[in-house]
Amino acid sequence: xxxxxxxPYKEKFSKLKASSVxxxxxxxxxxxxxxxxxxxxxxxxxNPMFSSNFHxxxxxxxxxxxxxxxxxxxxxxxxxxxxxxxxxxxIHNRPYLINIIKNKIDKKHLISLFLHNDPNEMKGCKTxxxxxxxxxxxxxxxxxxxxxxxQFLRGITDNSNKVSVLYNGVTRRVTSFPKKKxxxxxxxxxxxxxxxxxFVEAIDKLYNEFQDWNFSIIGSPxxxxxxxxxxxxxxxxxxNNIGSRTHVEGFIDQEKLHEIMKKxxxxxxxxxxxxxxxxxxxxxxxxxxxxVASKVGGLPEIIGENGLLISDVNTDKIVENLIFLMSNKHHxxxxxxxxxxxxxxxxxxxxxxxxxxxxRLLQK
Numbered sequence: 001x002x003x004x005x006x007x008p009y010k011e012k013f014s015k016l017k018a019s020s021v022x023x024x025x026x027x028x029x030x031x032x033x034x035x036x037x038x039x040x041x042x043x044x045x046x047n048p049m050f051s052s053n054f055h056x057x058x059x060x061x062x063x064x065x066x067x068x069x070x071x072x073x074x075x076x077x078x079x080x081x082x083x084x085x086x087x088x089x090x091i092h093n094r095p096y097l098i099n100i101i102k103n104k105i106d107k108k109h110l111i112s113l114f115l116h117n118d119p120n121e122m123k124g125c126k127t128x129x130x131x132x133x134x135x136x137x138x139x140x141x142x143x144x145x146x147x148x149x150x151q152f153l154r155g156i157t158d159n160s161n162k163v164s165v166l167y168n169g170v171t172r173r174v175t176s177f178p179k180k181k182x183x184x185x186x187x188x189x190x191x192x193x194x195x196x197x198x199f200v201e202a203i204d205k206l207y208n209e210f211q212d213w214n215f216s217i218i219g220s221p222x223x224x225x226x227x228x229x230x231x232x233x234x235x236x237x238x239x240n241n242i243g244s245r246t247h248v249e250g251f252i253d254q255e256k257l258h259e260i261m262k263k264x265x266x267x268x269x270x271x272x273x274x275x276x277x278x279x280x281x282x283x284x285x286x287x288x289x290x291x292v293a294s295k296v297g298g299l300p301e302i303i304g305e306n307g308l309l310i311s312d313v314n315t316d317k318i319v320e321n322l323i324f325l326m327s328n329k330h331h332x333x334x335x336x337x338x339x340x341x342x343x344x345x346x347x348x349x350x351x352x353x354x355x356x357x358x359x360r361l362l363q364k
Contacts, residue, residue, distance in 0.1 A: 001362055002087045003034055006075055006101075007042035007136070009067040009095050013054055014045040016253045017224035020279045021092050021116055022049070023214035023254070024144075024168045029053060031351035034358065041075040047334050072097045076104040088116060088358060095134055096124025102137050110361050112140040114166075119152045128155045135162055139361055142166040142354075144277040145298030164357070166307075167302075168277055169350030170343075172286040173258055177340050182213045184266045184322065187257065187280045190221045195270030195294065195313060200239045202268070202318035207242050210326050215242075218260060220251040262287045265332060266325055269293035270313050278302045288331055288340030292321045302345070305340040 007013060009024045018026065022042075026049045029035055035053070044056035055078065060070040073095075079087060089105065091097055092114045113134065119125040125134060131152060135141070141163045143149040149165050179307065186199045196217065203215045217239055221232045228236070238244050249260070261267070267284045269275075274297030281302045284291055291307030293299050300309055308321045325332045 001034070001037060001358075002082060002085050003038045003060070003090065003358065004079060004099070005038065005040045005090045005092070006072060006094070006324060007040065007092055009071055010042050011042055011092075012045050012224055013040060013042045013048045013050075013056075014046070015255075018047070018049065018254065020168070020277075023279065024116070025092070026050065027347040028351045028354055030171070031348040033355055040080075041071060041078070043071065068094050069100060070096060072100050073104070076101060078143040078309060079105055079109070086110070086362065088112060088361065093117060093122070094121065094124075095122055095130075098124070098134060098137055101182045110139040111137065112142065112361070113138050114142045114144075115148050115152060115276075116144050118148065120154070120275065125152075131156060132158075138162065138364075139364075141359065142357075144168055145301050147149045147274070147298040147301065148276050151201070151212055160186050166354060167345050168279055168282065169347035170279070170282045170286050170345055171347045172343065174262060174287065174328055177288050177336075178262045180265045180336065181263045182210075182326075183216060183264045184213060184259065184268060184326075185216045185218060185264045186268050186270075187261070188269070189223065189269075190217070190228075190235060192231060193271065193273035195272045198270045198272075198313060198315050198318055199237055199268050200235055200242075201315040202270075202322060203239070203246065204242050205315065205319050206322060207245070209323075213326060214247065215239075216246045216247040216249060216260070216264075217248040218252060218257060224251060226250045258283070258287070261289060264289050265336070266290045266292060266322065267320070268318060269299065270310075270318055271299070272313065273297070275299050279337055281307070282343075282345045285339045285343040286346075288336045288343075290325055290335035291339060292318060292325070304342070307335060308341045331359055 013022045040054050044058045048054040055076045087109045090112045093116045143165050188194045220226045221229050236248050267289045271294045278299040294313040295309040295311045310317045
């Protein structure tokens with residue numbers, strides 16, 4: 001058996017610029033018992049993670065050709081080698097590529113689709129007909145949360161046994177509860193749907209009341225880059241103008257991010273859009289960071305009762321929850337303890353679940 005993973009073109013399988021899909025694939029690969037049999041296909045990067053497993057594909061010279069289609073086509077050409085070995089092809093977040101790949105590979109090979117976002121907003125997966133067609137052509141569909149599974153299965157009654165929840169795994173990088181500083185952070189893209197403007201407004205309201213606390217925004221409008229658009233420029237200007245204890249980090253690599261998260265007391269995840277999973281929430285729990293988050297999408301599944309969840313999030317509700325934690329040491333330590341002790345989504349466990357699922361596919 002060989003396993004071939006296809007990343008979306010926008011993903012950079014690099015430590016310095018990795019975003020959620022690449023991070024998840026990397027975490028699964030790290031602990032997989034099939035690691036030597038896995039090839040990850042994606043856009044060419046100079047210093048890929050797991051370089052012995054990565055096959056970087058350079059851009060097509062034909063500007064009119066879809067970059068994702070180009071990746072899929074080049075992967076299929078590569079699959080022509082070792083023809084007699086049964087292969088699993090794992091497509092991440094690009095359901096419209098299924099038909100292209102299905103028409104180019106041997107029928108004995110298996111296809112799995114990984115959904116990291118709402119399928120109802122994805123090309124090739126928006127209608128009931130398209131979803132039923134996908135189910136007829138793939139062997140397995142993995143959803144990053146029950147919320148995403150529910151979104152995919154809306155209106156579908158047959159073949160639902162093909163669809164499973166596989167949460168994203170996170171590697172806990174510390175063995176004991178880390179020492180915390182009085183800091184509150186926002187981690188994510190600097191875009192309206194992430195609710196970063198609500199975070200800035202909330203900090204502005206409580207800043208003067210908490211003189212010994214620091215506040216940080218970590219992220220940029222576009223993952224992997226620090227170019228700012230008008231929205232992010234205005235937001236960050238407002239944040240910097242609040243006072244000397246506000247800090248903007250921009251997009252940083254995973255090592256630096258985890259160092260900051262490890263020391264932070266509280267993380268705010270004020271998303272307006274329905275988060276499919278909430279990787280930042282799982283990472284925060286791995287470091288025992290107290291969580292204040294919107295009660296949307298997959299976030300309640302990840303956080304449960306281990307953080308403060310806000311329905312219909314707004315500035316005043318964020319302020320209220322932050323004051324609850326920041327003004328009472330016992331409340332803060334209680335939610336940090338819940339976060340730390342109830343972290344379950346470790347990468348090794350999730351990777352083992354995926355490997356077992358792969359074996360079951362081969363045995364059918």
